[in-house]
Amino acid sequence: MASDATIARNAPTVAPRAAPPTTLQKMARRRSTVAFLLTLPLLGVIGGLVAWPAAYAIYLSTLNRRMTAFIGLENYAILLDNDTFRMVIWQSCFFAITAVILKALIGFWLAHMLHHIPTKGQRIWRGMLLVPWVIPPALSTLGWWWMFEPSYSSINWLLSVFSVPPVPWLGEKWWARISVIIVNVWYGAPFFMIMYLAALKSVPDQLYEAADIDGATGWQRLRYVTLPMMRNIISITVLFSLIVTFANYDIVRVLTNGGPRDLTHVFASYAFQVGVLSGNIPRGAAVSLFMFPLLAVIAYFVLRGINQRTKEIGA
Amino acid sequence: MAQVSLRRLVKEYEGGVQAVKGIDLEIADHEFVVLVGPSGCGKSTTLRMIAGLEDITGGEISIGGTVVNDIPPRDRDIAMVFQNYALYPHMTVFDNMAFGLVLRKFRKEEIQRRVMEAARILDITQLLDRKPRALSGGQRQRVAMGRAIVRDPKVFLFDEPLSNLDAKLRVQMRTEIKKVVQTVRTTTVYVTHDQVEAMTLADRVVVMNGGIIEQVGPPQELYHRPATRFVAGFIGSPAMNFIPARVEPASGALNLRLPGDILLPIPPERSDRYRSQGGREVLLGIRPEHLTETRQGRATYADLEVVPEVIEPMGMETLVHFHMEGTRDLCARLDPTIPAAPGQPLRLTADLANMHLVDPQSGKVL
Incomplete structure (x- = not known):
């Protein structure tokens, strides 16, 4: 014992050598691993709520009606042969494009008006104009249905005051299409307004002052300063709204239920009719997925444009 | 001829706050006048009233003999360089400089000639295709000056154009501005809070304080014969x-x-x-x-x-x-x-x- 202790005292001091880290330890220390673990919950949510349903819908759309056999793209081919579906494509495009254009124009006009009134009054107006957007659309559409309804239509009553004959808002093809668009615009324009208002507020006043001194008129200020400075917000808002409007379901479902004679159906309401009410889930899935490739391509180009502009001008 | 006259000029904001309290100032043709004073003295407000960017509460402004009180900025034939340059971020340097000429419907060849000439004077020819984001502070400053020069206006207005630059670049750009203004010989009104900038650039310095003019004179006169304690203390570094x-x-x-x-x-x-x-x-x-x-x-x-x-x-x-x-x-x-x-x-x-x-x-x- 004693000699052991002596040897230990006299031995040169050697720091204990740490064991080399295992592969698992190395991985755990990597920043990328930590980042991956931290984003895992989000990836889980996206996977469960977006990727999986989308993949499953694509899979469903390739099955036969009984969902017992793989039939490839036959559901899509049948749909393209179907007159009603071709009309749904046309109506969906007409509805989405017209509604988005109107929402963008009205939203921009409202934002511009709000931007030019004093901050104090602006808050009240902003709140009031946002009301349509915060009411659940199924409820507000019900209200509109009452206003359009032929027997008690308050709009027709108002028109009659000015000796205008009653309009068959929901009973005639074009009036029904217009009614659906009106309600969608009424509901969606405040979203555009609030986005554009934020964008307008972010344009530095000095750019307008510089344009004034450069000789710009009001219209030229709008064309050469406001619109280019808002291009990214306009693009992203239009893209977002286009996707949401193409997928709109509740307004058509509550207001016209696709009628008269299926002439106001859009993809979502028609997919519900085919897939759920008629019990052909694979074809319903094919209807709802029909616009996906086109919208994906549009989204790709719009987002690429936004990225490019952000790099160039930092806006 | 582009003399600028301010007569009993008043600017009063809501609530009765007077930013400019009835000042009189005559700026001769081709003269370089610097308005200098501490923050809130009314110098920028005065410049903005000359530009037409602020309404006038009282008094009169005339440019080249014409009263411009009710004339919008675009018709005053002035050009302005802003503190943060106010370059249009979505336009190239060339387009930024040409914008005023395009709006005034100049011929393409004339626009090309003027922009190239201004770019040569300012040594920014190689930057004409770039967007402002890709430029340094000093380069942006030159572009802002180029935008003013191409217009060949009656009056140049500078609103603290060097404030956003670092100390070294500020000294360099100060010399550049003086060189450019001497080359183009245009009546210039320049606002700064930096008395060194005022002394080095101006033909005449206007010292403002609390909305009034304390003293007007050549830099040396202000330095050696100040009229008030404020001017004596404001001009010179270290202070009197x-x-x-x-x-x-x-x-x-x-x-x-x-x-x-x-x-x-x-x-x-x-x-x-x-x-x-x-x-x-x-x-x-x-x-x-x-x-x-x-x-x-x-x-x-x-x-x-x-x-x-x-x-x-x-x-x-x-x-x-x-x-x-x-x-x-x-x-x-x-x-x-x-x-x-x-x-x-x-x-x-x-x-x-x-x-x-x-x-x-x-x-x-x-």
Whole structure:
């Protein structure tokens, strides 16, 4: 014992050598691993709520009606042969494009008006104009249905005051299409307004002052300063709204239920009719997925444009 | 001809706050005038009223003999360089410079010629295809100037154009601006809070304070013959020292009694001017460069002893900070070879030939 202790005292001091880290330890220390673990919950949510349903819908759309056999793209081919579906494509495009254009124009006009009134009054107006957007659309559409309804239509009553004959808002093809668009615009324009208002507020006043001194008129200020400075917000808002409007379901479902004679159906309401009410889930899935490739391509180009502009001008 | 006249110009904001209180100013054709003063003195408001970016509450502005009170900025034939340059971020440098000409429907060849000429003067030809984001602060400043030059306006307006640049670049750009303005020979109104910028650039400096003009004059005049305590203290760096004093008559001559019973003789050539102030309390104003290491040889030199608190060796000079009873920080400028240390008494010489006496009540230089 004693000699052991002596040897230990006299031995040169050697720091204990740490064991080399295992592969698992190395991985755990990597920043990328930590980042991956931290984003895992989000990836889980996206996977469960977006990727999986989308993949499953694509899979469903390739099955036969009984969902017992793989039939490839036959559901899509049948749909393209179907007159009603071709009309749904046309109506969906007409509805989405017209509604988005109107929402963008009205939203921009409202934002511009709000931007030019004093901050104090602006808050009240902003709140009031946002009301349509915060009411659940199924409820507000019900209200509109009452206003359009032929027997008690308050709009027709108002028109009659000015000796205008009653309009068959929901009973005639074009009036029904217009009614659906009106309600969608009424509901969606405040979203555009609030986005554009934020964008307008972010344009530095000095750019307008510089344009004034450069000789710009009001219209030229709008064309050469406001619109280019808002291009990214306009693009992203239009893209977002286009996707949401193409997928709109509740307004058509509550207001016209696709009628008269299926002439106001859009993809979502028609997919519900085919897939759920008629019990052909694979074809319903094919209807709802029909616009996906086109919208994906549009989204790709719009987002690429936004990225490019952000790099160039930092806006 | 593009003289600018401001007559009884008033700017009052909501709530009755007057930013500009009835100023009069005549700016001659081709003159470079700098409006200088502390924040809130009304200099930028005045410039913006000349530009037409602020409404006028009262008075009159005329450019080239035409009253422009109700004429919008685009019709005043002015060009302005803003503090943060206000370049259009979505346009290239060329488009930024050409924008004013495009709106005025100039021919393409003429636009090309003018932009290229301005780019040559400002040495930014190689940047014409870039967007403002890809430029440094100094380059953006040049583009902003280019945008003004191509228009060949009656008046250039500069609103603190160097404030966003670092100290070194500011000095460089100051020289550039002076060179460019000398080349194009256009009437220029320039706003800054930096008195060094004002002194180095201006044909005439307009010192503003609290919405009024304190003094107008060439830089040297303002420096050597300030009209008010404000101008005396504002112009010059380090600032002029102000020491409370009493003018005391003494057998035909006049003395200044400073705190600490220091007695300085007022030079005979200035005695007549101050005779009526005998027995009055005044402020002695003297610049740091006239408060130096002990010297002899002139009748106007007077010695005093101080105790330095802070020594700042600047290389070509040493600044000595000290204080006297009833004063705040005072500063003397010494030859760098003179040994000085904090807490060690030091003899200084005041050159009273360059002193100023200020009426403490009115703030006027006597």
